[in-house]
Amino acid sequence: MRRSLIAAVAAVAAVFLLVSTCDPPPRAAATDWTTYHRDNGRSGVASRLPPLGALSRDWEVRLDGAVYGQPLVVGDRIFAATENDTVYGLDAATGRVLWSTHLGTPVPLSKLPCGNIDPLGITSTMVYDRVTRLVFALAETTGGAHVLVSMDAATGRVRQRRAAEPPTGDRLAHQQRGALTLMGGRVYIPYGGLSGDCGDYRGSVVALPVTGFGPPVSYHIPTTREGGIWAPGGGVAVGDRLLYSVGNGESKTGYDGSDSVIALDRDLRLVDRFTPTTWVEDNAADADLGSMTPALVGSYVYANGKRGVGYTLRRDRLGGLGGQVAQAYVCPAFGGAAVSGNTVFVPCFDGVRAVTVDAAGKITVGWQMVMSGGGSPVVGAGAVWAVDTGPGTLYALNPATGDVRQRIAVGPVPHFASPTLAHDRAYVGTMTGVVAVGWT
Template sequence: MRAGKILFAAVACTVAACSSGVAATETQTAPPPAQVTLGTGGAGGTGSYPAAAWPQYGQNAARTGIAADLPAAGPLSHRWTARLDGAVYGQPLVVGDTVIAATENDTVYALSESTGAVVWRHHLGTPVPRSTLQCGDIDPLGITGTPVYDQGNGLVYAVAETTGYHHVLFGLAVSDGAIRVQRDIDIATAGNHPSNDQQRPALAIGGGRVYAAFGGLAGDCGTYIGFIAGVPLSGSGPLVSWHTPTTREGAIWATGGPVTGPDGDLWVSTGNGAAENPAEPYDGSDSVVKLTPNLVRADFFAPATWADDNANDRDLGSTQPVLAAGNTAFIIGKRGVGYLLNAAGLGGIGHQLAEQTICGAFGAAAVSGSTVYEPCSDGGLAAVSVSAAQRNISVLWRGPGDSNGSPVVGGGAVWVTHYDPGGSSSGNTLYELDPATGAVRHQLAVAAGLPHFSSLSLAGGTAFLGTLDGVVAVNGA
């Protein structure tokens, strides 16, 4: 993994929004150890719960990053800023007329979409201080992965890391933040210790379960093995899980989280593993993996360079795989090589349809048809045309040279941020780009620090960005 070396300061601020006047409901409850589950008629029901314009990372289960039916994008202006009690690493969700944000202080907020005022908040526990961890770049470590909303039961699911190194899945009522589901989802496997696990990828929902994936801390300290766990939406019943079949590491850490294919299978990527010599047996790391809903490996791809990738920290798992038009899968990792794959049959080691050096990519790509927007760490966002049928990879354009965030698409524009990897509040920018050329139509300075792999959500002509001390809303999107 070893994604970042810089310690971020997750700024703890007094809870406040730029606009007030909306009464806030505050719930302060330390999570009890007992399992809490939905009662009869809970999960999966058809109750009158609000629809969501942005219910999960990338807007939808396929993680395309596309917001449909938005007004045409235009000039950008600041709308409101909500200063919360910690950093917001995940994409804000937009559910009904509220924005849902989760902080590294283990607090989930509902904010007024129009003003940013706090509607309700629920503090779920005490996060883990960086000083108690062997390594890492987030302080404190609380809720990092983007939550997910299920309209079927009206719950927002989030995984909080709490004192004692517990990773706890919560399901909160979107109406008032009340806890309806609570369950510890740490998996006891050889080579794992919860103090070394980090739940960075976005959560996913499918087949009656919520899925959470895990990697290690920045710096790859201690013993861990990447894994994904599936929990019934009700919170009760057996878990399903899969771990990278290596003896150490093999993190699942790309921020976009599991990608759901048209058949309901889950697509993830894994990082560096134990095997570092091509003469050794392949250990399942450095790969694209297709999993059934029960988390059984159905197919995989690994580059022929997997051993060198493992030995030199060039893991493929720094982004999630993208599913494009025409049974096309595509991924770029730290090595900077884009691999074009046949989604109908990944073929194992070295069976890419084509490859091309493009850029080192970190975060989550967006995809519209056969065009993939990759979050390059240098040289700016890359728009790439891909076709499995034609075995073709073609770079269409590169965005602003400093754009390094994870893109989304909506309102006839491509959106991407520049964030300072050092966590500074200066120089951070939101860009609105022409999708045909990558030219900058409009841009706006963001007067707040943005987290690593910064991304945003779109809804109703507004962009919502998580920051190192809350959420910023921008008009014109």
């Protein structure tokens, strides 16, 4: 009898422990980081952080692969995905692994027609749904399959797996780097090509419902090849539209929809576009707009790319061919910008530049912080944060001058690395896992 009672008590205790450790995370607060650069406008601005102090490495966790996408923060949880097709739920205070879910076998570089990520698994930044409390990731798996997976944020248990293939071309030649966007009950997934621009691919966007098995909707660039939608920030929401930057296409005669900023409605119909008058030269020289996610500043869209020319566009009328409000040479830009007020912190290939846009759309280039490899900046705690991807150093810069306020080594990081700011830490995805940097 006593033995039965002890067993019963132990069973109850085990159930209590399971429930207590698997409680769902709280509904995301305004201070959480649930998508690339925190919000669907991709501002990259974190609010209500404690004032900046001396930086310290609070913890580092080694995972089973490189973390290319930004870690997400919801309450006391961190969500990170690796190129080994594994998603992790981590304790934000300690980095302890709470759960891990392996989604498939990634594609080795030897099985790809070209590229520079080995293996190729989950590259884009995931997204968290505040309503369903699901985490969404796009995994590339054996044979080049692209699978959208939703997971319970509390346990990592897979809720759904759905094919999310690009609508045209060879799926093995496509790479999914741009962040996922959650809007209007759908997850939007952009596609570009592999490093080297090989094979039969066309830039496209695919959207699937958050839950259920409704059919996908899609849009692809009407070019014979290329036109990748690959900038790390993915779609930028402006009302009920999504803006994407598009890379160079193959055509050098008739315009093929490439080298542009496009606006798509929620059903992925093309509703607006801006294309520079230099599109022929851009296509010929691989000097297109596709390398930087569009940035929203005031009533304007700021666009920049490999050519180095910055453009301001009207939000409600992008301008078609050559219809920019203003332009100025800034720098070749790669990644996602951060925007605070009327200042855009641009991810230049050689460091961060501060660019202001006035009420008339005029572009003025301000300070530059030179780095050997420029990551994508974010803003918070009275600083501009950026990773020098060469040596793997996280910088906190003075927003007014670009002067270094703090710096700390975080180790080897992927291309376009961008820190996540939430609560009292910066979280950086690295080639081996995640590093948490705190300040006092």
